[in-house]
Amino acid sequence: xxxxxxxxxxxxxxxxxxxxxxxxxxxxxxxxxxxxxxxxxxxxxxxxxxxxxxxxxxxxxxxxxxxxxxxxxxxxxxxxxxxxxxxxxxxxxxxxxxxxxxxxxxxxxxxxxxxxxxxxxxxxxxxxxxxxxxxxxxxxxxxxxxxxxxxxxxxxxxxxxxxxxxxxxxxxxxxxxxxxxxxxxxxxxxxxxxxxxxxxxxxxxxxxxxxxxxxxxxxxxxxxxxxxxxxxxxxxxxxxxxxxxxxxxxxxxxxxxxxxxxxxxxxxxxxxxxxxxxxxxxxxxxxxxxxxxxxxxxxxxxxxxxxxxxxxxxxxxxxxxxxxxxxxxxxxxxxxx
Ligand code: PBG
Numbered sequence: 001x002x003x004x005x006x007x008x009x010x011x012x013x014x015x016x017x018x019x020x021x022x023x024x025x026x027x028x029x030x031x032x033x034x035x036x037x038x039x040x041x042x043x044x045x046x047x048x049x050x051x052x053x054x055x056x057x058x059x060x061x062x063x064x065x066x067x068x069x070x071x072x073x074x075x076x077x078x079x080x081x082x083x084x085x086x087x088x089x090x091x092x093x094x095x096x097x098x099x100x101x102x103x104x105x106x107x108x109x110x111x112x113x114x115x116x117x118x119x120x121x122x123x124x125x126x127x128x129x130x131x132x133x134x135x136x137x138x139x140x141x142x143x144x145x146x147x148x149x150x151x152x153x154x155x156x157x158x159x160x161x162x163x164x165x166x167x168x169x170x171x172x173x174x175x176x177x178x179x180x181x182x183x184x185x186x187x188x189x190x191x192x193x194x195x196x197x198x199x200x201x202x203x204x205x206x207x208x209x210x211x212x213x214x215x216x217x218x219x220x221x222x223x224x225x226x227x228x229x230x231x232x233x234x235x236x237x238x239x240x241x242x243x244x245x246x247x248x249x250x251x252x253x254x255x256x257x258x259x260x261x262x263x264x265x266x267x268x269x270x271x272x273x274x275x276x277x278x279x280x281x282x283x284x285x286x287x288x289x290x291x292x293x294x295x296x297x298x299x300x301x302x303x304x305x306x307x308x309x310x311x312x313x314x315x316x317x318x319x320x321x322x323x324x325x326x327x328x329x330x331x332x333x334x335x336x337x
Contacts, residue, residue, distance in 0.1 A: 031316040033308070035079035035334055039126065039281070040327035042068060043217050044087050044111045056213035057286055058293045060325050062088050065111045069118055071328070078331035082124030084173065084323055085111060088218050089133045097142060098134035102159040106134075109167035116168035126200060127169040129160050129185065130176035138215070138223030140176040140232065148232055153178050158188040165194040173258075175202040177232040186253030200281060201254035204242035204268050207233035210261045210287030217286065242268045243275055250278060256321070261285040263310060266317040273318030282319040284310065289325040304333060 018028045043062040045052065050064040063071065072083060087107040093100045100106050112125055130140040131153070137143050141153035153176065161172045172189065174181045182201050189197050207230045215221035234241060246257040257276065259268045260283035273280045292310065296303035307326045314322045324330065 031312060033312050033315050033330070033334065035331035036081055037315060037319075037321055038080050038311075038327040038331060039082045039084055039124075039321055039323040040075055040080055041084040041086060041323055041325060042071070044068065044085055044107055046088075046090060046107050054213065054217045056216045056290055057325060058290075058297065059329075060217070060289075062217065065114045068111070069114070072115060072119060072123060075328060075331070076119065076122050078328065078335060080123070080327055080331055082126055082171065082321075083115075084126040084128070086128060086214075086218055087111070087133050091219070094134055094136045094223065096136055098131035098156065100134040101131055102156060102163055104163045104166065106163070109163055112164065112167040112169050121170075124170045125168065126171040126173050127164040129157050129164070129172055129174040129181070131156065131160075132176075132220050132223075133218055136223055138220040138225070138227070140229065141178055148178075150178050150180070154181055154184045157181050158184045161185045162188055162192050162194075165189055165192065165197045169197070171198040171200050171256075173200040173202060175205060175260075177202065177205050177229075177234075180252070182249045182252035182254050198255045199253060200256040200258060201246075201249040202260055202283075203246040203249045203254065203257040204259045204265070204272065205233050206236050206261065206265065208236065208261050208264075208285070208287075210264070210285045213286035213290045236264070239268060239271060243271055246272050246276055250276065255279065256281050258283060258323075259319075260323075261288060262314055262319075262322070263288050266313065269314065269317040269319050273320075279320050280318060281321045281323060282314045282317070284314065284322060284324040284326070286325065304329075308333060 018024050045062045045064045048064050048066045051067050052062045054060050085108055108127055115125055132138055132140045139148055141148040172185055174185060182199060249257055256279040257272055258281040259265050262282045262284040269282050292306050295301040307330055311322055311330055
């Protein structure tokens with residue numbers, strides 16, 4: 001660490017010297033953002049030819065697989081390395097135990113196969129492991145007598161990971177926050193011959209109010225009926241606990257750790273990156289996206305500038321990769337620069 005007192009003072013030192021021109025600013029630039037840092041979350045509808053806007057996520061659509069393909073093609077052309085798929089499960093397929101999660105022909109699996117058929121390995125496909133798209137109560141695990149069961153949930157999560165890997169998913173992303181899930185998923189993937197399938201663990205996933213628009217998008221909000229996920233997602237007050245969670249996930253076999261949400265948790269991104277020194281992802285969640293869009297719609301913020309600044313902030317905090325609904329727009333902006 002350089003002692004600032006050993007450096008010159010004004011007028012010898014003038015911080016503005018390096019800020020004078022675009023070229024000096026660019027030489028002194030400490031962090032950067034590229035399309036290769038971005039992961040694009042996509043909402044998937046059943047059937048064909050379906051496209052629906054999401055009211056609380058302006059500019060984001062739910063689309064059937066056939067209509068997603070051209071979108072994914074654009075992402076590939078822009079240099080976005082991976083997408084994350086979230087199925088919008090028809091209500092009639094939701095059950096108490098979320099068993100649709102392990103149906104090898106469920107919406108997410110059939111969609112993965114279609115994407116793989118069309119694009120082979122040109123883009124990474126990330127699939128969430130958690131039961132909330134499939135349960136009538138909207139929780140990520142099995143619910144009994146008002147409790148979310150941990151060990152019983154692991155059984156179904158490991159099967160969910162296997163059906164997704166078999167469909168051609170490249171990265172399994174457990175977002176359920178059950179204890180021990182990464183180890184169980186890793187060993188069952190290995191047993192089934194999927195040693196190369198990556199695990200991106202939602203390690204520091206907070207019980208956040210910023211997920212609201214996402215729950216609208218996948219239709220889990222009314223299932224959850226005002227309930228919360230505080231018995232398994234982390235308290236927004238905690239930071240050491242995030243390091244502990246991420247360290248455990250790494251020991252259990254995670255390749256990438258994630259912090260979620262993003263903007264209110266930049267300190268956590270920085271701690272994981274500095275203290276664990278492993279690939280770190282951050283999720284700019286639905287509520288963060290919605291806030292920026294809503295203010296921009298009112299003319300209170302410049303959408304493009306705030307989008308780019310929020311994403312660069314994640315990189316400065318230490319994130320290697322960013323899941324963001326802005327991925328396509330940001331990649332287009334970067335291409336024009
Ligand atoms: C589900 C899941 C959630 C998000 C990603 N996976 C919601 C939740 O935990 O209720 C939120 C993403 C977002 O808000 O953009 N396990």
